Amino acid sequence: MTDPAAPGRYHRLMRTLCLAAALVAVLSAGGVLSHMVSAHHSFVVFFDDAKSITVSGSVTAFKFTNPHAIIELAVKRVDGRSEPWRAETNAVTLLRRRGWTKESLKVGDAITIDGWPSRDGSRDMRVRRVVKADGTVLGAPTNQRVD
16 A cells, blocks of 8 residues: 555655755855965065065975966075975966966976065065076076076
């Protein structure tokens, strides 16, 4: 014998499952979007455009990914110890238009970065210009060198 209330329970169960799935999808998308928004931020919030900084060191990592490519480098202090620095560039799409590739910097490359320091005093900066040890300016017209 079949239960006459069974079709109604089935529809309520299916509706509840569909609503639960939709809620999970919305919450997941919200989490992804909030992560993307927090990853892309305003320049002036994190970097001091009234100051300039120049750092020289050896590349320890080059992450050619959006929203900003990241250069990590080891910088020798006056006392000889090495300290890690992190330099944020423009978006990869803009870097590509300026001639950069994922091979533009390799671990061990000696570089000098000119840019803007972080507002909080951390060893983070925003890149204005990158110069390789041979004087080549990354993203500049072919064969441009620093005088």
